Amino acid sequence: MMNVITRTAYEATSVLVIAIAVGFGTNALRGHSAIKPFKNYFDKGLPASARVDTAEPASDAAPSDPIVTSPADDIVSEGNLEHGYQKVSFAAVAELFYDPNTAVGVNVFIDARNDEAFLDGHIPGALQCNPYQLEKYIYNVLDDVLAADRVVVYCNGGDCEDSIFACRDLLEFGVSYDSVYLFGGGWEEWISNGMPVAEGREE
Amino acid sequence: MASSESTIRRWDQTGIPLLLARLLLGGVFIFMGLSKLGGPIAFLQLIRQYQLVPESPAIYLNGMAIVLPWLEIICGLWLVLGSQIRGAAAVIGLMLLVFTPVVFVRAMAIHNSAGTPFFEIEFDCGCGAGNVIIWKKLLENIALFPVALVALFSRSRRFCLATWLTRGRDKDKAAFAAASQDAPT
Numbered sequence: 001m002m003n004v005i006t007r008t009a010y011e012a013t014s015v016l017v018i019a020i021a022v023g024f025g026t027n028a029l030r031g032h033s034a035i036k037p038f039k040n041y042f043d044k045g046l047p048a049s050a051r052v053d054t055a056e057p058a059s060d061a062a063p064s065d066p067i068v069t070s071p072a073d074d075i076v077s078e079g080n081l082e083h084g085y086q087k088v089s090f091a092a093v094a095e096l097f098y099d100p101n102t103a104v105g106v107n108v109f110i111d112a113r114n115d116e117a118f119l120d121g122h123i124p125g126a127l128q129c130n131p132y133q134l135e136k137y138i139y140n141v142l143d144d145v146l147a148a149d150r151v152v153v154y155c156n157g158g159d160c161e162d163s164i165f166a167c168r169d170l171l172e173f174g175v176s177y178d179s180v181y182l183f184g185g186g187w188e189e190w191i192s193n194g195m196p197v198a199e200g201r202e203e
Numbered sequence: 204m205a206s207s208e209s210t211i212r213r214w215d216q217t218g219i220p221l222l223l224a225r226l227l228l229g230g231v232f233i234f235m236g237l238s239k240l241g242g243p244i245a246f247l248q249l250i251r252q253y254q255l256v257p258e259s260p261a262i263y264l265n266g267m268a269i270v271l272p273w274l275e276i277i278c279g280l281w282l283v284l285g286s287q288i289r290g291a292a293a294v295i296g297l298m299l300l301v302f303t304p305v306v307f308v309r310a311m312a313i314h315n316s317a318g319t320p321f322f323e324i325e326f327d328c329g330c331g332a333g334n335v336i337i338w339k340k341l342l343e344n345i346a347l348f349p350v351a352l353v354a355l356f357s358r359s360r361r362f363c364l365a366t367w368l369t370r371g372r373d374k375d376k377a378a379f380a381a382a383s384q385d386a387p388t
Contacts, residue, residue, distance in 0.1 A: 004289070007289065007290075008289040008290055008293050008355075009290075009293075010290070011287040011288075011289055011290020011291070011293070012289075012290040012291075012293045012294050012297075013290075014287065014290065015274070015277055015278055015281060015287060015290050015291055015294055016270075016274065016294065018273075018277055019270050019273040019274040019276075019277050019278075020266075020270050020273075022273045022277065023269040023270040023272070023273040023274075024269055024270075026273070027243065027269045030243065033242075033243060033244060034243065035243050035244060035247055035265050035268055035269055036265070037261070037262055037265050037266065037269065038260070038261055038262055038265070039261055039265070040258060040259055040260075040261035041244075041247065041261070041265075042251060042258050043258075043259070114244075132244045132248075133244070
């Protein structure tokens with residue numbers, strides 16, 4: 001006959017085993033809101049130290065020579081990086097937003113937040129690409145981001161890292177490093193400057 | 204079992220303390236577990252802030268996020284039903300022991316970095332109740348711990364569904380044992 005301690009340990013283990021089985025089992029049935037067990041959702045993609053060859057490559061090696069130049073080209077920060085990705089200021093983002101070329105897809109805005117936040121309000125024309133449910137969104141935006149000269153990625157702002165994860169995903173799906181710009185100020189900075197907002201789904 | 208009985212043991216034998224402990228603890232944890240199920244990714248992001256396990260390999264953190272809500276639900280359910288009471292109480296007690304200090308440490312980190320007075324600190328600790336006032340949350344957890352101890356150390360097994368289900372079998376066992384004792388050697 002087992003003593004109480006052994007029996008308690010046995011019971012605790014059995015409860016744990018059941019929880020693991022039910023947890024992983026139900027998780028597998030959850031579709032897009034599931035947690036992929038082996039995916040590191042918080043991998044930032046690039047090493048934290050700066051990439052030496054930043055934007056504006058001099059001549060031949062340029063993978064994306066912008067066919068159309070934007071007034072924002074001077075403002076877009078050069079050599080200013082956040083976790084290895086090119087960082088862009090609010091002023092530059094605002095200019096890109098009002099740039100007539102944006103409407104034809106030269107510049108694309110990517111919102112890295114979840115459904116609730118996105119539907120509540122987003123940058124007009126922005127496409128949603130939540131890195132935590134990548135397969136749900138990436139294929140909707142892939143054509144647009146691959147065709148664009150500049151892809152501006154934002155999330156909530158402040159400490160939010162979701163935009164960094166979205167940049168990682170975009171690069172993994174073939175978007176060139178030089179065309180991706182991280183808008184660190186994010187949604188918070190956008191609305192605190194009284195910029196236009198769009199709600200719900202467009203199109 | 205005719206030893207001198209203390210008050211505690213007498214109370215315990217009524218089965219009421221254990222029943223109350225089981226219902227309270229079980230109910231709270233079933234509820235908390237269920238509320239976590241609504242947003243698995245959100246829960247993953249919340250437990251990341253405690254840095255309990257390394258982020259790589261991902262299976263540690265992801266596994267925690269997948270399993271913990273169900274651990275709470277199943278322990279809670281087992282407590283309410285009266286099955287594997289000690290094991291369920293032990294697991295819950297362990298969770299309280301681990302997560303309460305961790306939430307406290309996180310609150311202190313916010314206090315030190317943002318300068319917010321400790322009693323004003325509130326954030327979503329991941330328990331399933333959304334944004335909570337942290338000192339209240341800590342008190343709740345601390346109060347639940349002795350309840351878990353009651354469930355863990357109680358010797359009563361009254362009002363347990365599991366016992367009721369097996370009672371028939373035990374009666375036969377007892378009858379058999381009694382019969383074999385009376386048999387002539």
